[in-house]
Amino acid sequence: MPDNIVEKIWQQHLIKQQNGFPDILGIDFALLHEVTSAQAFDMLDDKNLGVYDSSKFLATIDHSIPTRTNRHEIHDPTAKAQIELLRKNCAKHNIPICDLDSTRQGIVHVVGPEMGVTQPGMTLVCGDSHTATHGAFGALAFGIGTSTLAHVFATGAILMNQPKVMQVAFTGELPNGTYAKDMIMHLIAEIGIGGATQHVIEYTGAAVRALSMEQRMTLCNMSIECGAIAGLIAPDQTTFDYIKDRPYAPQGPLFAQAVEYWQSLCSEPDCSYDSTIELNIAELKPMISWGTNPQQAIQSHQKTPDEHNAAMDYVKLNTNQKLIGTPIQWAFIGSCTNGRIEDLRIVADILRDRKIATAVTMYVVPGSEQVMLQAKAEGLDQIFETAGAEFRLPGCSMCLGMNDDKVPAGARCISTTNRNFIGRQGTGSITHLASPATVAYSALAGFICTEFIQHEAS
Amino acid sequence: MYKKIAKHNIQGLCAPMMIDDIDTDIIIPAQHLTQTSQSGFGQHAFARLKKANTDFVLNQKRYQAAKILIAGDNFGCGSSREHAVWAIQELGFEAIIAPSFADIFSNNAKKNGLVLIELSTDTCQQMAQFAEAENLYLSIDLATANVTSKHFNHAFNINPFFQYCITHGSNEVDYLLQHMGQIKAHKTAAVNHSLFIQNGASQ
Incomplete structure (x- = not known):
């Protein structure tokens, strides 16, 4: 039987x-x-x-750092102590570190690809469940414990049993106004948060091929949210073009050699998968989660389930309710899922010459120092600030509530992150x-929405 | 730290927590992950569920000495934090019985000697009901892979390597270290990915 990737x-x-x-x-x-x-040290x-x-x-x-301007002062x-210990351990074992203000610091899954570390066909691990992000390059990348x-x-080396492989084939063209984030949230809503447990997912289909590298990273990033060990996409010219000339990328004649090898990394025709799921996305609408796990999500025109669910008590929503129109107090752009330059450009295009609703606090947190510098070079920071959003320093920020950036109790946040636990x-x-x-449109309106709606104050 | 204690059976009181999809943020919220040791997480374990409901199983005195947790489907989903396993062990649990477990949580549990047993949803529900109605004491035999009590008798699947490690007090890393020669040889002979990784640290 011919091999899959x-x-x-x-x-x-x-x-x-x-x-x-x-x-x-x-x-x-x-x-x-x-x-x-x-x-582990x-x-x-x-x-x-x-x-x-x-x-x-x-x-x-x-994870642990503040994203305000004086971020060296950690309260x-x-x-x-945790951050200082990492510095000490790296120095002791001679491990390079992308420290604050090195122009290379950032969220681990933004930094790896940016540095050219992530390459097709490699095995890559990190003590972090969103390591599948690197699968966008055709690497077998997965989260591990300490x-x-x-x-x-x-x-x-590690000890591991060979995983099963699930093919997720996206058919149809991704409609305007929807993104890789909507594709992956759609998959999770369809198969559930345990739907791909014990499997590595290979994402296939013309809609996947059409995605940029950054969109592919968003797609692979949330593979863990349906329980998958990893998610990956076979490499192609888009992949090779992204890697070329990055610091860890093969240089000179080695690059051509590498590409030749990388091109062999595809699933052979007639290979077998342990399971295959086909999802047609031609009619996909923007996805929004309503509950307390990523499976509890609907398309913008849909309503919350008919049946009462305990999650509804926590999120203060009812059965059979539209999410569009629900007032929000916070809006967050960032994280390893959606903190890259293309994400920031999408947001800037929507916020340009507009003001966010007065009731909303909006953070835009670049995924890395490189993303921040690029955003500033393009003047995106000015657009965010003028709109009334805060453009902050790189880090995991509000994704996981383990640093200064937290959504207050009782407040409702629309967020580009990966978990709504x-x-x-x-x-x-x-x-x-x-x-x-969707986060940008909602910040402008002051309530959840997926298109531009003029709010009363403007 | 590496645990070196051989264990052949676990006998103890069961605590029922039949909630599906218990995620690692529920087990140990991220705000407590700044600790750099392996201890001190138990006091924060399940803090949000404990706070939300005074009747929550871990708030009840009768389960304070429980060694076995009976849980819902897809236990431990979410992040890779091994702190979740450490926190549960610090509460005194030595085994969890559930219909299924998330992959990274399951790997982390094995490396710390926390025994995870998959039994059918029906069996887990029966056990949980029993543990609620009266005290349920189960005996888990790791060598024969059986869970028993006066009312229950179930065989379970155990990974043979994990079974060997836990019953011999041996650790996975020892097995890897025994193969260092082979690992090094493979890294120089196989498709050499290091060839393509330039040292970018200086750039």
């Missing part, structure tokens, strides 16, 4: 296969951040082990997940 990558990285034991799988690269690495010390090859690791600081003493990170530090953006906060365009 996941089987190809697995075979190339399989070091040992033995009955009754998990496979030993070689790992090409690991990214790390401050939250899930400290205990401790585990090394505990066993008197070193890092097997420090050039196969890259660290950044993203939370444990967050401060103990597994210690295994990678010590050996450059109870209290995710701050204790008692209510989250509606959506695309950057």
Whole structure:
């Protein structure tokens, strides 16, 4: 049977296969951040082990930091200690770190691709569940826990059983006004948050091929939200063009050699999948989540379910209710899902020469220093500020409520992030997940909407 | 730290938490993840559910000594934070029985010796009802992979490598370290991805 892309990558990285034991799988690269690495370094010390090859690791600081201008002043003493410990551990083990103000710092899943670290066919891990983002390049990239990170530090390999592979084939053309965010939220709503457990997803179809690299990253990023181990897209010219000339990319004649190899990374015709799902997106409308997990989401013209669900009590919504028109107090643009330059351009195009509603606080947080610098070079920061939004410094910010940026209890936020779990953006906060365009339109109107509606104040 | 204690069985009181899709933000909210040790997470475990409902299972005195959690489908979905496993262990739980578990949570549990047992939704519901109506004490035999009590007797699937590790007090990393020669050889011989990774740190 001809191989699919996941089987190809697995075979190339399989070091040992033995009955009754998990496979030993070689790992090409690991990214790390401050939250899930400290205990892994401790585990090394505990066993008197070193890092097997420090050039196969890259660290950044993203989760615990403030995004205000004086971000070096970290008020939370444990967050401060955590960040300082990452610096100390990286120095000790000679691991490069994209530190604050290095022009390279940012959210780990924005930084990796930006640096050219993420390349087709590689195995890449990070102590972070949104590592599937890197699958956009045809890499097998997945989140691991801290103990597994210690295994990678010590050996450059992990123990894992070969995953099943699910093909998600998008048919039809993505309609104007909808984005990769809507595609992935649609999939999650269809198959559920456990729908792809134990599987790696390969996204296929002309609509996927038509996506830019940044949109592909958004698509793969939320694979974990339907339970998938990873999600990936076979590489093509769009992929190669993005990687070329980035700091970690192969330089000179090596690049052509690399491309030749990367082109072999596709699922063969007549290969088999453990399951296949076909989703027609020709009529897709913008997606908005209503509940307390990413599966609880509907298209803009749809209503909340007929049947009462406990999540409705938390989010203060009723059965059979439209989301359009629901007042919001917060709007957030950013995160590893939607904090890249193309996302910021979409938002700027909508906010240009307009003002957000007075009742709304809006944060625009670039995914990295590179994204921030590019946005400033294009004058996007001015558009955001003029519209009444705050353009802040790079980091995970309001995505997960573990730094200063939190949605207050009882407040409703429309957000480009990836999870609407109870209290995710701050204790008692209510989250509606959506695309950057939907967040921008909603911020202007002061209530959830997916097109430009003039609000009363203007 | 690496746990080196061999374990052959778990016997104890069950606590019922039959909620589907318990996510890792519920188990341990991100605001508590700035700690850099492996302890101190138990006091914050399930804090939001504890606060929202005074009758929540972990607020009830009768379950304070529970060692086995009976849970709903897709337990541990969400983030990769191993802190979720550490937090649950700190509460005194040594095993969780549920219809299914999320993948990363499941991997993390194995590496810390937290035993996850998948049983049918019906069985989990029966166990939970029993644990609520009266005290349910289960005995989990890791060598024979059986869960038993006066009223229940169920075989479960156990990953043979995990079974070996937990019953011998052995750790996965030891197995990997034994294969270092093979790992190094593969990294130089196989399709060499390092060839394509330039050191970008200086740029």
